[in-house]
Amino acid sequence: MNSIMDQLTEEQRKEMERQYAVYTHGTSQVIPGDELKHKIATSIFKNKPLKVKLGLDPSAPDVHVGHTVVLNKLRQFQENGHIIQLIIGDFTGKIGDPTGKSTARVQLTDEEVKRNAGTYLEQFGKVLDQSKVELHYNAAWLSELKFEDVIELAGKITVARLLERDDFENRMKANKPVSLHEFFYPLMQGYDSVHLESDIELGGNDQYFNVLMGRHLQEQFGKEKQVVLMMPLLEGLDGIEKMSKSKGNYIGITEKPSEMYGKAMSIPDELVVKYTELITDLSLEEKLTVRKEIEQEEIHPRTAKMNLAKTIVRMFHGENASEKAEVEFQQIFQQKQLPTDIEEVIWDGDRMVTVPTLIAKLGMLPSTSEARRMVKNGGIKLNEVKVTEVNEEIEVKNGLVIQVGKRKFKKIKLA
Template identity: 55%
Template sequence: MKWEALNSAQQQEVERQLDVFSRGAAEIVPAEELRNKLIKFVAAGIPLKIKLGLDPSAPDVHIGHTVVLHKLRQFQESGHQVQLIIGDFTGRIGDPTGKSETRRQLSEEDVQRNAATYRGQVYKILDPEKTQLLCNSDWLSPMTFAEVVNLAAKVTVARMLEREDFTKRFQNGQAISVHEFFYPLMQGMDSVVNESDIEIGGTDQKFNILMGRTLQKEQGSEPQAVILMPLLEGLDGVRKMSKSLGNYIGVDEEPAEMYGKTMSLPDELMLRYYEMVTDLSNEELSDLKAAVSSGLAHPRDVKMRLAYTLVRMYHGIEAAEAAAQQNFITVFQQRALPQEAAIFSVKAGELEQGRVKLVRRLTMVGFADSNSEARRSIRQGAVKLNGVKLEDVNGEIVPQEGDILQAGKRNFIKLSLM
């Protein structure tokens, strides 16, 4: 089916879906194939199969994980079928992506326990009626050794060493176990067996996902298109969201905790979070961006709306109302330390014997344009650390993780040690 064969309404629908599915994407490989698949869908009405693989290597889903889940939900809302593949077989090996050493293989009990947790959490976003839940042990476990050898023969070692992490380990003389080469092959087989039309994943999964295209071509099938989503920065605004780094928002966290953590997000990341992890429509997102750009929307209000939206999505409207009200009482009525303080990272190299000049810190975080202005604020009693007034213009502070530095009634910063 060609574009010219579609009527005006069908063409508009293809363009609408392309606009929705491209939202926030880091890369589409290749973009024209995605377009052609959507043209076929609109013309024939046969849903596309949209694949996402999840290795149950950790039991908790956080907001960063939901970037790809929201993309799947967008496809579901446009009439497509999601293939959610739990890597209960590949999870026993572990994805080598980004690792400097061979990963510990998970036990069968670990995999099954983590997989059960995933199933309970992903349906907070996905529509169960439009989700095909699969386990790749169903087709990978029965493979004979001869079939595995035949699969391995389709890809060269040189191709495998194109992976940056494998290359680094090889150049540094670090061990690469042969079984790690099989991980992308197995992920590719998931696409072959299930005849996936589109696969979604993070940018760090590009090599693995493209292997699916390679193996589908080898089998004589139409290769899947690929949508790669960026990795979401955590609450520190710098590093990828990760539970181990403590810069995460868990989807199962209590409403007040979820609201408060969101309010600690740096202002410059607010719109990115709206785009990547909320259910706002493209039209609402466009209006919000325009309001922020023009100055019509105050950053604090935009962040409060984001916090409200996330709590509403995972806990409901009543919980969101309660969390928003509690934040208002805490910040404005009790004048306690605010939940919405932006995070400012303090590097070890900036400290002398663990200390830093108070005046220098005020200018570095933007609370004062000059040292003289910083001293004036201190003399006026406007500077506090964790609610305690600091009055020595020559004083030093010993930053601790989570300290709240305040200048005036509305300027707050949360310190994070690096």
């Protein structure tokens, strides 16, 4: 391994160390680090880009900033001229990743896979330069395998190794069924790396077993083994559980600038550094500066959080939108003013309604029962006046401003 290293010029060695520092920063594990250095060195010496893989099962296409942890790492490779291999699991997606599941996943149809894949790619374009991405659908090679090829593939791994997965082990202990086809999910994902001869694969910590399978199978097929970069999972706005749309603790990458900014301002202070390092496009030097300023108390936590919120909005909506979102946030929360661009909605319903009914029909909360709870908790205002009576009817007028919580506003226009 040292032969390439020995042939690097001083300038090339510095470039190798620079790239290595960028790629490893924020990772939870690099398997193994010395091989990553060697791959980078070889790439620089031979002027040959690395092939960096990310596999995606198109099962839940609404992307939030938690998903961008791996995308931002891919972007760092892309900025240095390396090849990004995005693999849409149109074949594996029909089985579904069993990771973290207590039961077998519902298999997706071709139409569902295609629709979800399209949504993924549209949203990923907000982080990656799609013109410089190799897009692959793994049905192109997996559907071509003959049965004897599948048997050969299955012979590359033992049942004992597959049963090391906590998901399978826990289900078997609980006497829950494990279908044979589920064992093939990590094999197929690993075979993607064999077919594409990937140099590096990225994955979240929950994908540890799957991404290591690619490294194992490459060795079994006599190919150079990929290096694996494991990325930490991002806690949501509650600071406790993994970011998830189902838990409501997420920042969606297609949300309005004001909504993104407000949500970012609600994260716990102790997560500002982690968010900055994992989901922003700041340089390594800028990220290290943020960490130093916060750890040494050179910056107020609120200021650091406002800088983070502004950066997130700027990444997905541009500089002007981030400036406007910051001003609006200051108006609402610091100066107690209403936002300047409240969404206007047409109301053609009854002129006299209860507030929970109005809130639910406007879609500001999913149900009248949730709206009632919000009223009881003091979270609903009409024209800046807090609503206190759950069942009292109010008159719906032109220009009526409804506020739900701290960030949702709508203004009534009568039909």
